[in-house]
Amino acid sequence: MSQEILEKLTNSVIEGDVDAAIALTKEALHAGVEPMAIINQGLVPGMNVVGEKFTSGEYFLPNLVIAGSAMQQAMQLLEPELKERQQERTSSGKVVIGTVHGDIHEIGKSLVATMLSANGFEVLDLGVDVPTEVFLTKVIESGAQLVGLSALLTTTMTVQRDVIEALDDAGVRDRVKVLVGGAPVNQEWADSIGADGYAEDAMAAVALAKRLMGES
Numbered sequence: 001m002s003q004e005i006l007e008k009l010t011n012s013v014i015e016g017d018v019d020a021a022i023a024l025t026k027e028a029l030h031a032g033v034e035p036m037a038i039i040n041q042g043l044v045p046g047m048n049v050v051g052e053k054f055t056s057g058e059y060f061l062p063n064l065v066i067a068g069s070a071m072q073q074a075m076q077l078l079e080p081e082l083k084e085r086q087q088e089r090t091s092s093g094k095v096v097i098g099t100v101h102g103d104i105h106e107i108g109k110s111l112v113a114t115m116l117s118a119n120g121f122e123v124l125d126l127g128v129d130v131p132t133e134v135f136l137t138k139v140i141e142s143g144a145q146l147v148g149l150s151a152l153l154t155t156t157m158t159v160q161r162d163v164i165e166a167l168d169d170a171g172v173r174d175r176v177k178v179l180v181g182g183a184p185v186n187q188e189w190a191d192s193i194g195a196d197g198y199a200e201d202a203m204a205a206v207a208l209a210k211r212l213m214g215e216s
């Protein structure tokens with residue numbers, strides 16, 4: 001039953017059927033499916049198929065936009081549920097997060113922000129296409145212990161390095177731990193630019209943030 005709803009939800013994202021995605025997300029919640037399962041087994045597989053179809057030339061930009069919108073609207077229903085289910089507030093800290101300059105991909109960054117917030121972190125979400133100077137200013141102003149940099153394009157990954165260099169140049173690099181993520185990012189890249197950590201998804205990002213808080 002739940003499996004069937006999740007499969008339909010995946011298809012609604014692939015087909016870009018926003019109304020169905022919203023209805024099926026509600027149905028899954030009513031059926032008692034955990035919000036994280038709705039995301040990981042319903043929405044994300046759909047976005048992955050959309051990404052593959054875009055790469056193979058079967059889908060075009062409007063398909064990406066509409067699928068992204070279906071996922072985002074479903075996420076808006078799930079975010080309060082995720083926050084409600086927060087279990088521990090033991091290792092909280094302050095996190096500044098955003099998608100780097102030149103990059104408007106929002107969904108993954110927002111998911112990480114929601115999960116951090118659900119786990120007791122105080123999150124300052126700067127949004128997307130965030131200029132490097134804004135990251136710098138907000139890190140200094142807020143006194144955050146962590147900063148999360150999201151990049152979904154191979155062309156904007158390098159901006160993560162720019163932000164780290166800007167923190168360095170301003171003499172505040174040792175005050176804040178830098179987490180990087182996004183589809184093209186991996187541990188090797190994180191190491192090469194001197195980031196403190198990399199996580200491949202929102203759950204791993206929470207574990208990483210907790211570990212880094214323990215170190216700072």
Ligand code: B12
Nearest residue numbers: 051068103104106107108148150153154181182183201202
């Ligand atoms: C939806 C989407 C869009 C939507 C975004 C809508 C929105 N509001 O966010 C729109 C249509 C706007 C879009 C635009 C473009 N896109 Co696009 N898009 C995607 C798509 C299909 C899904 C991305 C997504 O939301 N995934 C779901 C989320 C949950 O996953 P995620 O983002 O990876 O995030 C997870 C992890 O990466 C990690 N994470 C993410 N951020 C962070 C941060 C930290 C600190 C940590 C620790 C972890 C972490 O945790 C997240 C949660 O689990 C991907 C394909 C794909 N499969 O990735 C292409 C993709 C990223 N896009 C691509 C491209 C090329 C573009 C465009 C350039 C297209 C164009 N020709 O105009 C533009 C770029 C515009 C710009 N300047 O940014 C390419 C990138 C290729 C590359 N390697 O550079 C991809 C890979 C598609 C492809 N296969 O070609 N896109």
